Each structure stands twice: as structure tokens, then as C-alpha cells.
Amino acid sequence: MMASRLPAPAGVLIDRSKPITFNFCGQDYTGFQGDTIASALAANGVGMLSRSFKYHRPRGLMTAAGQDANTLVQIGDEPNVLADLRAIEAGLAITAQNVFGSLANDYANVLDGLGRFLPVGFYYKTFFRPKGAWRYWEKLIRALAGLGKVDVGAHHGYYDKQYLFCDVAVVGGGAAGLAAAQAAAAAGADVILIEENVRLGGALNYARFDVEGRRGRGLRADLVPRIEADQNIRVLTGAFANGWFADHWIPVIQGNRMYKLRAGAVVIASGSYEQPLVFRNNDLPGVMFSSAAQRLIKLYGVKPGTRAVVATANADGYGAALDLLDAGVDVACIADLRPQRGDGPLADAVRDRGVPIVQGATVSEAIPQKGNLGIEAARVAKITGQGTTADVDDRFGCDLIVTAVGYNPTANLIHHAGGTFVYNDDTAMFELTALPQGMQAAGSVNGSFDIDAVIEDGGKGGWSAARNAGCKVGPMPTVRNDRGAFGVNHPWPIFPHPKGRDFIDFDEDLQVHDILDAIAEGYDDVELMKRFSTCGMGPSQGRHSSLNSVRLTARATGRSVTDTGTTTSRPPYAAETFGVLAGRSFEPERKTAMHHRHLELGARMMPAGQWWRPEYYGPPERRSLSIREEAAVVREAVGIIDVSTLGGLEVCGPDAAEFLNRVYTFAYAKQPVGRARYLLMTDQHGVIIDDGVACRLHDHHFYVTATTSGVGGVYQHMLFWNAQWRLQVNITNATASWCGVNLAGPKARDVLAAVCTDVDLSSAAFPYMAVREGTIAGVPARIIRIGFVGELGYEIHAPASQGEALWDALMVAGEPHGIRPFGIEAQRLLRLEKGHIIIGQDTDGLTNAIEAEMAWAISRNKPYFVGKRALAIQEKNGIKRKLVGFTLGNPADPAPKESHLVIRDGEITGRTTSVNYSYALGRTIGLAYVATDQAEPGTAFQIRIEKGRMIDAVVTKPPFYDPDGRRQEL
Amino acid sequence: MKILNCPLNGPRNISEFVWGGEVKEHPALDCTDEQWVDYAVLENNTAGVVREWWYHVPTAYWIIAERNTVTDEIIRTYPARELFKDRVEFPAPAVKP
Amino acid sequence: MAVQPATLNRRSFVYRELAALGATFREVNGCAVAATLAAGRAAEIAAARDLGLADLSGLRRGGYKGWTALDWLRGQGVAIGENNMTLKQGDGSRVARLADSEAMILGDLAGGSALLDRVEAGWSITGALGAYPVPRPETNFWFAIAGRHSDTMLAKICGVDLRPHRFPDGAVAQTSVARMSAIIIRHDLGATLGYDMIADSAAASYMWTSLQDAMDEFGGRPVGLDAIVALAAETGPA
Structure with missing residues (x-):
């Protein structure tokens, strides 16, 4: 039935030639293109859209502007859709929310008769006795009081964000906003006009300014085409300026996109809410x-x-x-x-x-x-x-x-920016008294109600904003004195009824006596009254309850409305979905040059910061077997691991060695060219923050490696200190430019020799901890003899663009020797066998270099290094814990997990940091922090494992494997 | 989002920067332990204008900002070299401890 | 002459993505560069007028950094402008000043740079005290973004105002793009709006994907180097 449709010019938004059929609560209805769900239903004689939150009372259209909670409906997996904003689409299936049975016959409406048992603040005082009662009531109450239903299996929608820039942002496309945009653009400002409705004009579209009913239409016809034709103005309709943040940063939500708008100045012409x-x-x-x-x-x-x-x-x-x-x-x-x-x-x-x-x-x-x-x-x-x-x-x-x-100003963004409003008893309105820097207000939010005053006010706002944004402006426009604010608001439109159902807050089903009861209970400050009664805390956020509840509070407490004040409005202005907030959710990913080779070899990849690294190679069901095999190949033949993710820094200049002396604990001044040396970095507190290797390639040049996750911080740390020291040193973060592999195992030299002919690889010419530059199968490389895994090993660094070629050459050369790639898991086991620590796993945010047993890497003869003084003070005050190696007292005991506690006499003295089963040694090995008096090798201590079981462990001096280090020095 | 005016890159969203703490004067190497702890550990939490380190991540550039911690107003930004003009030496202590 | 990327040691950081788009590669600087994609040169030129993305990672580039870097480069005959501006050099190279202590040199679209050849030959670690090379060809990928929608598309992933009337030809923005640090340089191709993007080579494939996603709504698509070269050869605005 479309009997209630009126002829044009009524219905400017609808296209009567385009009927659309949709479904509401199981019944088909037809509306026109341009209809909202609520308007189409109203045209079909359907006035009831929802049931109220608490009493399940029927509710219908109240604002027809998407400003109240009465019109919330569910569309498929999308809950809480405003039916008076959402346009109808063919086939849309809409259901009512918060309804048991049907919308017209909701069983839960019995609650309407039981209102006296649900007093204000009932959440806080009912259902808590007897003890445990809440657990029972909670389910029922949550079921009754929920709004829409969340479909946890809902598909991921596509949301994104976009930055926008302008000189002047105008929030609100009514008469004031249109005039403001036009004035600002006329001054040469780049303007963005944001209007939440689909059609510009605001009240010009619907309000009656004159007996004939032509004024609004006429003004709109005058203003809007000029705005639309202005090249300096960009119009966003159906868009919500949802908050104001520092330096005029405004999130504007339009559909599934959030614009992050940065404006030079802002005009708030957001109008006001009818009350x-x-x-x-x-x-x-x-x-x-x-x-x-x-x-x-x-x-x-x-x-x-x-x-x-x-x-x-x-x-x-x-x-x-x-x-x-x-x-x-x-x-x-x-x-x-x-x-x-x-x-x-x-x-x-x-x-x-x-x-x-x-x-x-x-x-x-x-x-x-x-x-x-x-x-x-x-x-x-x-x-x-x-x-x-x-x-x-x-x-x-x-x-x-x-x-x-009457009306209450739509002051949200002004509040966000720190503007203030004070109640004026003469007009019975909240009036703007202070505006933040660079913000203007115009129109009814600024107390202008006479339509001519509104347009003048807009023009002045736009002019001021353009001036604030640095545009050249003409003389300041004037605004008439009487802006029509008197005789708009009734001072007391509240008529309580002895039988109640006189609603102050429609979202929360709060009646006059609820507000008065809250005050009577002592919540006599508006902020307390709001929280106890939940007035203004529903979806419409007090748009229609704030003013009247403040009036009630004022009268009940014997204060003026001005003294009573109002509650604080915070972003967001309108409801926003998590999808909008998340946007495209960019997650940067870094891949090494050999990434695809790992995939081709069946690697299971794991994230390491932004990087992807092979955890192990092979199917998940063979995980532990693969790790064991990979480790065995390294010990017995030769393995290859991608270490491209290691940080790489080029430290150059005459002061390079002096600089390293200051930022690392070891000594580098006398390090010969062609040699590599361990690096340990501590911060000003003596806490270990990174480690790596310094390769001296020239008197003036060190190639410094850092940990995968640490390099960004190391680079920042180095620059921070040299910004103060002013040494002649240049630091470049070259991490991404170098790919790297570690070729490790007794056959490593044989493999390398097959593809590297310009470097003498003999142990005498290229010993352990030496570094050489050469060519591997045509790829230029830096080759470092180091052994994190404790075997003869070469860490080969090459230009990232040639990493795949390097990998391929080494894999071909290694084939006769049974080469296998190994992943991070095998590497962790192999290094644990050697007792090498991993920064961040075996150290935490408090671990100093002494307690980590790294004193060997500290040069005490240097006058200074970052952390030196802190370490001296801590040593003087006494070290509280030590990192030690351990094995199990009873090899048959289950292995502890990492971070299981070391306990002595009921007190925690430490924790395990790394634990693994060594196939090479045939037993469980690990590292743990223990009290200093437990740190002597051979000391027994206890670890509490799962289910509270205590097991025995024995301090065992690492390395567990090849303690003399002969294998790596082959 | 707040804007910070980088002396190299101009006004940028503050999310491009990392805060580096207050600018503190490094004590002499022969200072007392208490002086050292005061420098390395204790923060002044000044309510008012402070000098702070800020790091512009995309250009790896440390700058100094003068900021009012009460109003969060950034008053001035400038390159660190305006404050740290000379090479700092750490001579070996005359007497071995 | 067409070449397969994997036959050369030096490979673009997105050569697989390009191959999947039907690229025809040709060798430049020992690297396979995608000259055209499946659509072909004419269609790609037309596409890039609206919005196109090309991989220039195989082309010549370099840089120097250090407390004497700018002076040393000037001594080598390099023209250097203001911070965050690019100057075109006589040989077609472009030099972007990134700081008081750093400049980046981008070669021409044919893959050469007589300037870089000369500067690199003249450099030694002690001879150019205080000026040290930055390994740009390895540290960074190099993409070109072309077309009239470029600035709007970039506004989806970059918070700096890159609109043409605010960000002139040659301007440099060192900023965050799709949550990665990146260098963006306005580089119009003839009369077509264009930008270079230079960022972490290890994230090349992430950025390639992110850009394509951002380009979708404008109908933007990847194109070969030939389309970029063709646009650059057109006459620019007077």
C-alpha cells in the first residue's frame, strides 16, 4: 500500500519511477529508490521499528534523521543499522532486534509491567545475593538486554582509509555550512564540506520558514548549485565527521572508508538536535x-x-x-x-x-x-x-x-576540541562561550536560529576560517544582533506523570523518576548521575536526554542549570564499526631474496618481526624429525641457513673504531682489517640490548651485524649517541641490501671451494673469526668465518638482488656433500648445544651483561662505553642472578618448558630461558637464571614444571657440545 | 593526530616520530653513583617547557623539540647539532680505579 | 632482446610478480627489466595516463652519505638543490638531496647514469673522507607510479599531502607509506603526473601488492617500463 505517498514537490529524495521491494520481519514491502528503510516502512503504514532496550516497548520513528536508537535493525550479519539512514535495496532482508517472538508480539514486553522491579542502577544492586547469583542472572539479562546479534562467522568486509587535505573543513551542509564553504572558497581556500545526509541543504530541505513554504527551497536553489560548481569546494555527503583531534585532524567516515582529514581551519556548522x-x-x-x-x-x-x-x-x-x-x-x-x-x-x-x-x-x-x-x-x-x-x-x-x-546544539566536535558551552537561562539553551584556536562555529550550533542570521553567521565563519588558514580575506562580514535564539527553547518541557512512562532517555528506558532516584541515592553530579542511571550512555549518546536530565538534576539539587553543567562529549560522534577503524590494516612483510626457494623446498615459514623465516623444512607431521635431521646434517656434513634477516650496518669514517668502542662493550681500536669480533651492546642501564659481529674491512670501515629484531633499535641508538658525540663516523643501515647464508658443517669448506676461487679458504689463510671479500659463482660476497652453531662455518653476505643466484650455486655445489637447508628451530638447538645466548630469549629487559655471564665480552680498560658505569655500580651492589647451563638430574624426567621457574625453599630464584633435547648429546640441555649462590657448576637446583611438579637439575658449564671449540676452528 | 614540525621534513604526523626522552646533560665520568643514577634512571617529569629528543623514523633523524608538557604545545624544533656542537671526548681516567 | 630473469644473477625484487603478469623482460645493467606486460605497450601507455605502476628496480641508482657528502659530490660536478628537492643533471640523472649529509642519485629510464659512473669511479674511502656510498640498488626497490589518479591513490597509503599543486615536480617526501618508511619523489613523465617510490627492497612484494590494492578503485594496473619511457618522451606542459 503506497496510499500515504504525497505528490511532488514532496519527496525530494525519492525516485517514484524506481520501486524497490525489500523484506522486513518476513514481509515484503515496496518503496522507492531514495527511501530509507524507515521512510519506506512509514509509507507502508508500518510505524513500529523496534522494541526498547529494557522494557521491550514498541518504538518507532522519532527523528527520521538517524539520531536515535529507535530505528536500529539488523540486516543479515550486520547489527544495529539505523533504519532512518540506510537506503533500501532490492531484496534486502531486515529483521527487528531485541525481540522475542515477533516485533508486534514480543513476549518480553511483560517486562514493561515489571518496571518497578528494575529500578535505576539495578545492575549494581540486584542479582548479587545470594553469592554467585549473578552467574545465573547474567545470561538471562544479557539475552534480554542485547541489541543486535553479532555473527562471529561474518565475512570480512573491505574497508579502507584515505588521507584528505584542505585549508578549511566545514562540518555540516545546512544553510550555515553552505554559506561558510562559499565564503571560505571565495577567499581562495581549498574547502571540504562534510554533510552526513545524502542531500545538501539541511533544514532548507524540510523546515518551513514562511507561510507559503517556498523560502527553504528557494535558498537551497540559490546556495547549493554555487557550491557544487565551485572548483575550490569538495563535497562529501553521507559522511560523518566523527571527531576532532589535535591540529584539526578529523576522521570522516563515508560508507566503508575513513578519510583522515587534515584541515588548516575548521567551521563547525553541525546544527542542533531537536529535543x-x-x-x-x-x-x-x-x-x-x-x-x-x-x-x-x-x-x-x-x-x-x-x-x-x-x-x-x-x-x-x-x-x-x-x-x-x-x-x-x-x-x-x-x-x-x-x-x-x-x-x-x-x-x-x-x-x-x-x-x-x-x-x-x-x-x-x-x-x-x-x-x-x-x-x-x-x-x-x-x-x-x-x-x-x-x-x-x-x-x-x-x-x-x-x-x-526546542533544540540542543550538536556540539560534539566543539567539545572534542575543548570548546565550552554554558546554559543561558533567558534562552533556555546551552550557548557557546569559548572556541578552540582555529575553529569557528556557525548556524544553530552557534545560537543562530533566524534563517537570515544563520546564513550571515555561516559567511562569517567561513571568512574567519579562511583567514585562520592563511588565505587573503576581505573585510569581516557582519552578522545581525538578533540571531533568533529567543523563543525557541521551552525552559521546562518535562511533565512527569504519577504512573510514569515519561521517558527522558529512550535508549535506556529511563523515566523521570529514574533520574530523580539516582540523584536521591547521592549521585547528584551530572557525571555521576549519568553513569549510575546510564542516562545518555546508549547509542544516541544523550542527544535527546542530556538537556532534560541536566534540567532535572539542577532542579532536584537546587542549583541552576549553568552550575549543574553538562556531561563531556567524546569521540566518536556517530557509531563506527571496527572495520572502519581497522581499515585495510597494513601489515608490512619482509621477504628475503631466497624466500621462494624456501617455499619450493617445503619450508614452514614463521614470522620474525616483519620478516618471514623458515622454521623447518617439511610437512608439519614430520616437524620434530625434520628438525633433528637438519641438526644432524650440520653436525655430520653440511647445512645452509638463510640469515638475510640479520641486521647489517656500514660504520665508516676515521672514528669508526672509536665509535664502536663507545657503543659496544668489547674493544675494537686494535682489531685488524680482515678480522671479525663479537659485539655486545648494553644500554645506559647495563642491560643487554643487542649482539652481533664487527667485521673490519678497512681502517675506516666496519661491517656490523645486528640481530633481526634489534637492528632498527641499534641503528637508532647509534645515531642518538653520535648526535651528541659528533664523531667522524657515518652509519648506514644496509640490512635490506645484504642477503646472507650460513654454510655450516665439516664439509662447508669443500662446498665453498667449489664455487669460490678468488679466496684462499685454507685454515691458515682464512682462520676462524676472519673476514674476506670475494666472489661466489659470480656473486660478490663478504665471507665471515664464524660459528654460531659450533661447526666449521662461513657466513656469506651478498647483494640482496643476487641472493637467489647465490643460494642456487651453493645448493648445487653442496649436493655431492649431502647439503640440506636448515631452519630456525635446528639452529636454536645447535647454538644451545654451544651455549650461545639469543638476545631477547635468554635475556630480558633487565638482564645486565654480568649476570648473563658475558663479562668476557667487556673491555674494562676503555674509558667509556654506554652502560659501563651502570655495570660497575651493579657489580658493586652485588649481582642477584646468573645465567647458567643445566642438565637434568634424572634424564628420564620430562623436559621443562621455557620460563618454568627455578624454586628454592618456596622462593623463586630464577627461570629457564632455553630448553631443548640434544640428539647429539642424548640428553636435555638448557639455560636458566639461578641465584648467584646456585651458579657454580655441579650445583643442584629445582625447576617447577607443569602441574606443579618439581624436578632436579644440575648446573653444567656450557658449551655442552665440543667444549674446546675445535670443530668451528677446523 | 598531532603534527610535529621536523627541521628537515617539515610538518609531519607525529606517528612518524619516536620520542627519545628529555635532553639531559651527561655527567662527568668521575661523578658519584648518586649523580649517575639521577642522570640515567630518574626523570624530572617537569610540568612546563622541556627539551626532548624526537627521532624521525623515515629519515633516521634525531631532532630536539621544546614542548610544554602541560599544554602539549610544541614550541620549537631544531637539529641536535644546535645543542651539541662539539666532538665529545672521553679521556682515560688519570688514576686507575 | 627478450631474456628470462632467472638466467641473470641480479634479479628484481618483484620479478615473479612481473612474470605472472606476462612480462617480456629485457636486460638492463645485468638485470631483467619488465619492458611490457601482457596488455602490450599501447594499452599500457593508455593505462598509465590514468594510473600505472612500473618496476624500475633494475635501473641505475646510488647515493652518498656522510658529513662531507654534499661537498664531495659538488666537487665531482654534481648539482645539488635544497633539502627534499631533486635536481635534474646534464646526463639525465636526477639528484635528490635527502639531508644536509645525504644525496641520492637516480639514473635515467634507459638504465644508465654517466654521472654515477663518474662519481663511483672517483670515490675511495680515504679519498672521499666523510662521504660514503649508500647501497641504494640493493637496499631499495624503485617503483614508478604514473597517471592522473596517482596523488589520490597515494593518499590512501601515505599521510603527506602529495597533491600536484602542493608537491611540485622534483619534490621529495621521506615518509611512511603503508606503514613502511619510503621515499616519494614527484617525477612527472612528460605531461603525465608521476611519482617515484623508493623503499625497503625486502618489502617490495608487500608494497607491490598494497599499491595494486590501492589502485583498484581507479582501474590502475601494473605496466612495463616501455610505457613509462613513452610517457616521459611526450612533451610536458610549457
């Missing part, structure tokens, strides 16, 4: 704001009802009444809350059309239809005092109650 009239049953479907009724008519061509009662305290209610009359709605009565007749042409016009007007009266109660599904009638009573009405009333049959009692 509710509080009376009994003011939440029923059919009670709506004047702006909502006008939006339905003007934007969607939908007749909001058949017979209406209008309660108003300003001219906008009369404008709405005229629009209702024009739409063919019978206006039964106007209840004007003001004691004296409101003058002005709109009121006169309504009177002239024969509508009865009751002055000094309000709607005091809505009489519900059966089941609260809508309105049957309105009671209109004379106002006798602040919030009180006469006992006698008139009853008007109607299906629509329209209210117009």
Missing part, C-alpha cells in the same frame, strides 16, 4: 519531532499520520502544522506550551486555517492503542506550573503527536 517533550507514553510509535514529521513529508513524500496533535513552544511547531495540513493530515489541536500566544505569521496562518490552538497547554499523556503499538489519542492539559498540569484535560483522538519544544 523531546516529556509526558506519559512519549515513546510510543507515532510520537515524533516536528523535524521528523517534516522530513517524512518533504524528503520522502510520506504522510506521517492521518490526524495529529501538535505540541509546540516555538514557531517551528506551527511550521510543521502547516506542512501537516498541506500534506492532508488533519490537525486536531495545537497545544502551545507558552502562556501567551506566539506572534508571527506561521501561527497566524495556522489559526487562519481553523486549527484550534490551546495556549499554555501541553500534551500530558498519549493514550496507546492496544499493545502500545501506536497512539489512539492525546490528552491536552493546561500547564499550572513548572512541570505540572491541570487535572482536567481534553482528549483528542489522533495517530500522530508532533512536538516542537
